[in-house]
Amino acid sequence: MGNIINASLAGVELKTPTILASGFLGVNSGILKRAAECGAGAVTTKSIGFEKRDGHNNPTVFELEAGTGLINAVGLPTPGFRNMEEEWLELKECKVPVIASIFGASVQEFVEVAEFVAGKKPAMIELNISCPNSKSHGQLFGTSKEASFEVTSAVKNVIGKIPLMPKLSPQALNIAEIGKACEEAGADALCAINTLGPGMVINIEARKPVLHYKTGGLSGPAIKPIAVRCVWQLFESVKIPILGLGGITNGRDAVEIIQAGASAVGVGTAIHYNGIEAFGKINSELEDWMQANGFSSIEKLRGIAHD
Amino acid sequence: MGNIINASLAGVELKTPTILASGFLGVNSGILKRAAECGAGAVTTKSIGFEKRDGHNNPTVFELEAGTGLINAVGLPTPGFRNMEEEWLELKECKVPVIASIFGASVQEFVEVAEFVAGKKPAMIELNISCPNSKSHGQLFGTSKEASFEVTSAVKNVIGKIPLMPKLSPQALNIAEIGKACEEAGADALCAINTLGPGMVINIEARKPVLHYKTGGLSGPAIKPIAVRCVWQLFESVKIPILGLGGITNGRDAVEIIQAGASAVGVGTAIHYNGIEAFGKINSELEDWMQANGFSSIEKLRGIAHD
C-alpha cells in the first residue's frame, strides 16, 4: 500500500522523500539509523575520502547571527575509505537506503574510492564534486563542464549497476550545462546544491575571520532561493531525477523545491533548527499540504511550477 | 577639521564612508539629495543604459519571508543615457559626490554611455558588469576575466580623468582574478558585490515563480558573508581601493567589511529595513565603535583582519 509521500530517485524506492544530507550526522551507523527512525527516506554518509584527513581546526561550523543559516569549513574529515569496515557492516542493517557520498582530489582518487565503496553495495553513490572548503577537492570539479564529465564517466565505469549521483555546486556559472554534462557522462541522478559561496564572517573585536579556515560554505534558509533556481534550471536541462536541497526546513519548502523539479528533498541545516525530528516534521507538513491541495503523489507535484 | 569617519575612494573625498548603492532610490536628483542629507557620503545613480528600457513586469522586488533580505529582478529599467538632461543639471547641486552607474549590452554600448556620462562630470563612473537580471547585460561580463578587462580598458580610454569603478559579481569563480584584470585594465577602484545568484522563489499555491522574470538577485543580510569574502580576496589581490557592499545594515557590519579591506561601504537593502535613515544609523554606530575601540580613521581600520 503506497503512501502519497512515497518517492523514488533513480530507481531507489523511498518511503519518504526527505534524505539526510551528506556531512550531517553521517559519521556512524548508529546515528544514521536514528535519522531513518525519525523519518528520513534515505541517509547519506559523510563524504568518504581517499586518505585519512582530520579536516580543519575549530571553529568549523557555527550559526550566523542573522539567523540565515550555518557557515562551515569542516574540511572533509574522513577516516579514509579503507578504514570503515565496521560502519559498512552495521549499515547493512539500516532500514532505509544508504547513499555513500565520496570525494577525491583527483579523478584517480575518486575512482579508487568509488570502486571500493561500490563493493559495499550502497543504494547509491553520491559524488561530492562541489565542496567549497578544501583547495584541491570539490568545487574545482563541479564548476567545470569538462571536469564534471570526466570524473562522472570514470566513476560510472567502475561501480557497475549502482546508481551514481554527482552533487553540484551553486557557484557554477551555468549549472544546467554542468548537469547536462554529468547526464551525458552516465549520471543516474543529480544532487543540487552543496553549500554556497564560500563566505566569511569576521569577528570585529577579535579582528579575525571566525572560521579557522577563514572561509566556509553557507547553508540553511538563506540559500533556499539559490537551490530552487538551480533545481529549476536542471529540471529544464536534464531528464534524470534531481535530489533538491539547500535550506529545506519545513513542508512548504519541500513542496517548493519539488515544484521546481526535485524528485526527493535533502535535509541538512534544518537538523540544527529542529533536531533529528526535522524529518518527521517536514514529512508530515508535506503530506498535509499535498492532501489539502489534492496531490496524490510526489511525482504529480514534481516540476509543476514549470507548466 | 577631519572626522574619524571621513573616507576616500580613489581620490574622491567622502564625509562618511556609506555610499548609496546603485538601483536604490537613484532615479531622480530629489531623492539622491535626500540620501545625502540623511548621511550618505556619496550617492550612486540607478544604472544608466544605452536605450530606453522598461525593465521587467512586476513583481520585480519583494522581501524574502525568511527575513534574509530582498530578491529582485527589476531588469535594468532606464530612460536611456541621452534622456536625462534635467537630472544631470539638478545633480550638480548635490552636496556629496555623485557616482554614475552605467551598463551596456556590448563593449560599444558601454563606451558610448560612458563617454556621454563622463561629459556630465560625475565624481566617479561605476561599471555595472554584474547584474544577474538580464540575459545580455551584466553578469556575462563580470564573470569573465577577459571580458572584464576589455570593457574596463575600453571605457577607461574615453572617460579621461574620471575615476572608474567596475562592480563585480559574487558569482565569479575567482573574483580575485577578475579584480586583478580590472586593475590591469586601468580601474581606479572596485565595487563588490552586486546581488547574489540569481535565486528563485516559488509561490506553492500559485505554483509559479513569484518574480515575473522568474529568477532574481539576492541582497541583504543573507549575502553579507559572501560580500565579506569577496572584499577579503580582492584586498589580497589588488592595490586599488574597494567599495564593499552586500547586506551592510548596521555599524558592526560596516566595521566588518572595512576590516576585510573595504575603503568605503555601500548601502542598499538596509534602506528597506531602516528607511533612508539607514545611513545616519550606520555612520553613528560605526563612529561609536571606532571610538570605543581606539580607531582614529577608516584607513587604520581598513584590512586589519588580514594581519
Place this chain on the structure above:
Amino acid sequence: MIKAPEFAKISRIVPETPTVKTFYLEKELNGIPGQFVMLWLPGVDEKPFSVSQFGKQIAVSIQKKGKFTEKCFELKECDSIGVRGPFGKGFSIAGVKKAIVIGGGCGTAAVAGLPKMLKEQNIKFVSITGARTKEELFSQKNFQNFGELIECTDDGSFGKKGFVTEALKEMLAKEKFDCVMACGPEAMLLNVFKTCEANSTQCQLSLERFMKCGLGVCAQCVIDDQLVCKDGPVFNSEKMRKLSEFGKFARLKSGEKVELKEYYAWRQK
C-alpha cells in the same frame, strides 16, 4: 504584514459600477485606511490597490481600466490572487476633530475605510463622493452607515451636479473643518489642495504613481524627494506644498519623467 506574495482566496465579488468591482479576500490583515496592498496575478503583473476594509478579510475595489484590471475582472469567487502588504502610510487622525472625506472615481476606494474609523474615534465628519455619472458612484454604504454623505455627478444624473471640489468649496465657506482627507484623480486632488490652501484648511491627499517595489527602495514612484509607496501614499499639506511635480509630472516604467498627460497616455496603452 505579508512580505512575499501569498495567495488569497476570493470569497466574494461585489459589482459596484459598470467598471468597479469589490473583491473580498480571505486574508487576515490589519492596517489603516489609505494603506495599500500589492495584488499579483501570476504571469501578468502586480499592482497597488487601496484596502477599503481590513480585518479577518480584506476588501479592495478595482476599476477596470487596463490589462491587469481586465484580468482581475475575469476572476471568479473561489479563485485566488497574490497579496502582499499592507504598505505605505495611511490617513492620520492625530489632532483631527472635524473632517471632510472626499473620494473621486476609483479613489473612493482609498477613503472608503475612513468613515468607520472616524466614527469609532468620535471624530465628526462629512463625506463627499463624486463620479462622472450616476452608475459610477459606489461604496455608498461605507459612508452612509457612519455619517452624512454628499454625492456628486459631473452630469447631474444623481445628487449634486458638478465636481466634488464645488461641494467642498461650499462646505468650507459655511463651516470650519480641521482636515480634508481625499483620494481621486490627480486633477481633482490638485483642485482639492488649492481649495484647502485658499481656505487655510489642512488636507491629507492620497497620491498615485506607477509602482514597482512598493517598499521604498526602487524610487519608481518618486515625486520630488518623496516615495509615494513609503512616505505616502497619503501626504499632508506641509509635504504637498513642497512637491513641485504634483499635478505636473510622473514617471514611466523606464523611470523617465514626463508630463502627466503623457503618463496617462502611456498608462492607457
Place this chain on the structure above:
Amino acid sequence: MIKAPEFAKISRIVPETPTVKTFYLEKELNGIPGQFVMLWLPGVDEKPFSVSQFGKQIAVSIQKKGKFTEKCFELKECDSIGVRGPFGKGFSIAGVKKAIVIGGGCGTAAVAGLPKMLKEQNIKFVSITGARTKEELFSQKNFQNFGELIECTDDGSFGKKGFVTEALKEMLAKEKFDCVMACGPEAMLLNVFKTCEANSTQCQLSLERFMKCGLGVCAQCVIDDQLVCKDGPVFNSEKMRKLSEFGKFARLKSGEKVELKEYYAWRQK
C-alpha cells in the same frame, strides 16, 4: 544564546590548582549546570568547556593539558576570548529529592554549579570531589557554601584516601539517594555508573568527546546514536545503558572510531 562567537573580556583569573585556573568572562549568559560553551582563541582552536557559573558573568575552569589550554593559560585579566553557547542539555532536577554530586579532576567544573541550584530548589545533597593529590582539589567553596563536601585524594594527601567511587559506594550502602550526578574522567564515570546500577540508583553523567560544531550537526561527538553535544553532555541511566561505546571507544578528529586508550594518546599529542 550566542550563535556566532563573541569576544568576552576576562575580568578575573583565579588559580585553582597547579593545572587548573578559573576564568571569569564578562558575558551575560543563562543556563543550567552541565551545559557548556565553546571557547575560541583566534588562530588556535575552539573547544568546549563546562560553565560552572552562569549569570551576569560566566565562569569556566580550565585544566592545562594541551595546545589550546596552554594558550588559555597565557591569557591575562583584561584579555578577551571568543565564546558561543551555552549548548547541550544540563543536569535535570526533575523528581530529584536527595542527590549525590561527584566531580573528578577537571570534571569538577561541570558539576560546580550544581550545589547552588540544588540548595535553591531545596533538594538535599552531598558532594564528593576527587583528585590525584591535595593541590589538585579545587572549587571547594562552590560545594561547601551550599552543603556537605567529602574530598578524596588518590594519594591520601587530603581528605579521604582513594577514588571518589569508594566514597560513593559507602554512601549508597548507608543511605538511599535519588540520583547521582557526576562528571570526571571516563574511567571514573564508568565506575560510578556500575556502582549506581548495582545499587539501583539513578545517575546523570556528563560525558566528554572531541567536538567540532557543538550544535548537533556534524556527529564528531557521537556515541552510538547519541550526540554528546546536543543529546548530552549529560545522560541519564536509561540512556547510559544503551551506550555500547561508553568507556570503550571514541572518535578521532577524522571521525575514525578507536579505543579510548588510543583516543587519549592522540589527545596527548
